[in-house]
Every structure is written in structure tokens, then in C-alpha cells.
Amino acid sequence: MTATFPALRLRRTRASDWSRRLFAENVLTPADLIWPMFVSAGDAEEPVASLPGVSRWPVAGIVERAKEARSLGIPCIALFPNTPHALRSDDGAEAFNPDNLMCRAIRAIKDAVPEVGVLTDVALDPYTSHGHDGLIDDRGYVLNDATSEVLVRQALVQAEAGADIIAPSDMMDGRVGAIRSALEGGGHVNVQIMAYAAKYASAFYGPFRDAVGSRGLLQGDKKTYQMSPANAEEALREASLDLAEGADSVMVKPGLPYLDIILRVKSAFEVPVFAYQVSGEYAMIEAAAATEAGERDALVMETLMAFKRAGCSGVLTYHAAHAARLMGA
Numbered sequence: 001m002t003a004t005f006p007a008l009r010l011r012r013t014r015a016s017d018w019s020r021r022l023f024a025e026n027v028l029t030p031a032d033l034i035w036p037m038f039v040s041a042g043d044a045e046e047p048v049a050s051l052p053g054v055s056r057w058p059v060a061g062i063v064e065r066a067k068e069a070r071s072l073g074i075p076c077i078a079l080f081p082n083t084p085h086a087l088r089s090d091d092g093a094e095a096f097n098p099d100n101l102m103c104r105a106i107r108a109i110k111d112a113v114p115e116v117g118v119l120t121d122v123a124l125d126p127y128t129s130h131g132h133d134g135l136i137d138d139r140g141y142v143l144n145d146a147t148s149e150v151l152v153r154q155a156l157v158q159a160e161a162g163a164d165i166i167a168p169s170d171m172m173d174g175r176v177g178a179i180r181s182a183l184e185g186g187g188h189v190n191v192q193i194m195a196y197a198a199k200y201a202s203a204f205y206g207p208f209r210d211a212v213g214s215r216g217l218l219q220g221d222k223k224t225y226q227m228s229p230a231n232a233e234e235a236l237r238e239a240s241l242d243l244a245e246g247a248d249s250v251m252v253k254p255g256l257p258y259l260d261i262i263l264r265v266k267s268a269f270e271v272p273v274f275a276y277q278v279s280g281e282y283a284m285i286e287a288a289a290a291t292e293a294g295e296r297d298a299l300v301m302e303t304l305m306a307f308k309r310a311g312c313s314g315v316l317t318y319h320a321a322h323a324a325r326l327m328g329a
């Protein structure tokens with residue numbers, strides 16, 4: 001009997017480490033990472049129970065983390081404040097106080113570590129007593145246009161404090177255009193907008209809401225403004241509008257359950273797309289590692305690579321510092 005064998009063996013290029021490296025279609029570097037961090041008004045580190053390994057830091061500690069980002073080659077950090085409860089109100093007015101915790105943190109980072117990019121979240125949930133991202137009417141419905149006006153004021157104080165990327169995460173219609181024209185009017189022509197274009201009403205945000213202290217406050221859910229996990233076409237419409245309104249880049253959030261959305265947005269628009277590997281995804285990896293159901297380092301690197309493969313320019317991840325070290329930084 002004549003031996004038949006495949007002329008093409010795809011295993012050939014996988015046979016040794018040098019060859020696997022040579023044939024790698026995608027690479028991960030620390031420059032692909034954005035490191036989200038939580039700012040505390042207190043004066044000590046506060047571990048976040050539902051995010052093992054993640055803490056809220058006072059402004060001085062955040063500056064130290066920013067220096068760590070610089071030395072690890074992580075280009076950008078994202079800030080989220082845990083606003084003291086006494087400063088939260090129905091109208092979230094603390095969001096546009098130029099001396100709020102967020103603005104103090106931005107200024108301190110830009111003073112000490114100007115080489116690191118600072119991305120700031122625009123939405124009212126860390127500032128409202130009801131935990132919603134916008135202003136609500138007497139039935140609890142989040143008002144679109146009135147909210148947009150407040151978001152514009154919030155974006156402006158952040159830009160004035162030195163924010164490099166404004167990231168509206170509120171999902172109001174029309175807010176990207178409104179923020180872009182206010183930034184232009186205020187002379188902030190080089191402040192970027194990264195739109196949370198496709199942000200889903202997700203069960204993966206639980207630990208984040210603990211970290212910014214909004215979980216216990218949230219009345220109802222966010223389904224009247226965040227997207228339904230059933231929809232993909234709508235994500236393309238969201239991205240298309242945000243781009244038309246002047247977004248420099250778009251984000252898909254959460255990350256891993258929405259890789260199909262990342263790929264579709266990337267193929268449809270050929271623009272920079274970012275993924276947010278959110279708090280619940282981080283917690284899942286940590287939970288798997290804690291029970292030895294998976295190896296932390298391998299899970300972290302595999303999930304991050306999946307985002308690159310799907311077409312992302314970068315990923316927001318709470319594992320950023322750890323991942324950068326795994327990459328040899």
C-alpha cells in the first residue's frame with residue numbers, strides 16, 4: 001500500500017518555539033494596554049473586595065500607579081472616582097466641580113507623570129444619589145438631552161484639568177457631538193474622544209459598581225440606555241453615529257462576550273477599536289485562578305490576545321500591570 005501523507009502539514013510551523021514566534025499573526029505589547037484605576041477620597045489604600053488584587057488609591061497613590069504604568073510601558077491609564085456619599089446628589093453636580101476628586105487626580109498625574117495618557121470616564125453614576133449615569137425624571141427615566149448638557153460640563157472640567165482622552169460611557173444619544181463641539185470651542189482641539197459606542201446592559205459590571213460605590217444606590221437597571229445583549233446591528237449604528245459626531249476611537253464593552261461586535265465594528269468602519277475587559281471578566285479570571293480551574297497568567301494572556309486577534313488597537317484591563325510584567329516589561 002502506498003503511503004499517503006499530507007503535502008501540507010500545518011503542524012510544521014508549530015513545531016518549535018522560534019517558528020511559533022516567527023509565524024505569530026498578532027503580538028501583544030504593554031503599549032496595547034490601558035490600565036483602569038479607582039480613586040479614593042480617603043488617605044489609605046482600600047482593597048475592593050469583589051476585585052481581588054485591585055484597590056482604590058488616594059490621589060498620591062494614583063500618582064505612584066501612574067509612575068508604575070510609565071515604567072512598565074503602559075501608555076494610558078483610566079480614572080474612576082469613588083465620590084464621597086455626602087457629595088452625591090440627584091443632579092450629580094459634583095461631576096462638573098473643577099476641584100472634584102477626578103480633576104484633582106488628573107492634575108496630580110499630569111504634574112508628576114505628564115508622559116502617561118489620562119483617560120477619563122464621562123457619566124454621572126459616580127456622582128448621583130440614584131446611581132444612574134444621567135438625570136432622571138420623577139419616574140426614574142434617564143433624560144437624554146438634559147443629561148447631555150451636564151456631560152458636556154463634566155467633559156470640559158476634565159479637559160481643563162488635563163485629561164487626554166474623554167470617554168463618554170453614558171450612552172446618551174448625541175453626546176459625542178455635543179462634547180466635541182464644546183472641546184473645540186474651549187480650545188481643546190487635541191483632546192481625544194473615545195466613545196463607549198457599544199456599551200451593553202451587562203451583568204459583568206457588578207464589581208465596578210462596588211468599587212465606585214454605586215451598587216447599593218442604583219435604582220432599577222440601565223436597560224433604557226445601555227444596549228441589549230441580543231443586538232449587534234444596533235452596535236454598528238451606535239458606532240457609526242459616534243464616529244460621525246467626531247469620536248477618534250470607539251469602544252466595545254464588555255469585552256470577551258462581545259468579540260463578535262469588535263470584529264464587526266472593525267470590519268465595518270476600519271477605525272481604532274478598543275475593548276473594555278470589565279470588572280466581572282477580571283473577577284471571573286481571578287475566581288478560576290483561585291480554584292485552580294485555570295492558570296491566571298495563561299488566562300490573562302490568552303484573553304488579551306483574543307482582543308488583538310479580533311481587531312482591537314488596545315484593551316482596558318485591570319490586569320494591565322500584571323500583563324505588562326508577563327510581557328517582560
Ligand code: PBG
Nearest residue numbers: 123125169204205208278279280
Ligand atoms: C459607568 C461605567 C461602568 C463601567 C465603566 N463606566 C458601569 C456601569 O455602566 O454601570 C463598568 C466597568 C467595569 O465593570 O469594569 N458609566
